[in-house]
Amino acid sequence: MKPLLLAAALLVAGCSTASPIRQSQESFNAAYGVVAGNTDTIVIxxxxxxxxxxxxxxxxxxxxxxxxxxxxxxxxxxxxHGLPVGSHAETLRLALTNKERRFEFTKLAALARLAISYADAELEVMRQRLAPYSDAELATGFGGRGTLQSLLDGSPADRPRAYRDAAACVLIDRGFSPRIADRTGALVIYR
Structure with missing residues (x-):
């Protein structure tokens, strides 16, 4: 299967129906470096x-x-939207002005960019693994050199990011703003 078709197939694989968005608008904006609505200071x-x-x-x-x-x-x-590569201002505007955060796509190449690494089963595993921890324990455990990284072990070998990405979704549901550490690839969170 061609890489683009495979990525699009992964996007659809294991999809559930649409769930409510739990990430706050403030957290969504902060993911793009937007603080207090000031889009002039975007940080990538x-x-x-x-x-x-x-x-x-x-x-x-x-x-x-x-x-x-x-x-x-x-x-x-x-x-x-057929925008030139690097059209950060325009794509950021499209993302930030969509307050429902419901994005419609018709192009396979665009959908391939949104391929997910985890299935619903892996999301459920991470919900169960993280459920016993308080918010304070999660903040410490996934902060910098936190001790909870070992909870992400056990992902299928053919999709090593699956548990990390599923855990990020669980953390968003709990009110955190997760990121991928730039040097280690570990999951880190901020509140």
Missing amino acids: SSSPPYVQVTVVDKRTSKVHTRCINAYSLLGALELE
């Missing part, structure tokens, strides 16, 4: 943040809510 970080969005595949009518790398969303919007 080397530590990619996660955002929670609803993706609509207009070709198939499939709708699902997932947590993805925030920069992947910008790349998908760029492709979908």
Whole structure:
């Protein structure tokens, strides 16, 4: 299967129906470096943040809510709207002005940018693993050199990011702003 088709297939695989968005607008904006609504001071970080969005595949009518790398969303919007590569201001405007965070796509290349690494089963595993921990324990355990990284072990070998990305979604549901550490690839969170 061609890489683009495989990525689009992974996007659809294991999709559930659309769930409510639990990430606050403030956290969503902060993922793009927007603080207090000031879009003049956008910061693109080397530590990619996660955002929670609803993706609509207009070709198939499939709708699902997932947590993805925030920069992947910008790349998908760029492709979908035929914008030049690096159109950060315009793609950021498209992302930030969509207050429902429900994004519709028709182009396979754009959908491929939004491919998810985890299935519903892996999301449920991470919900169960993280449920016993208080918010304070999660903040410490996933902060910098936290001790909870070992909870992400056990992901299928063919999809090593699955538990990390699923855990990010659980953490968003709990009110955190997770990121991928730029040097280690570990999951880190901020409140």
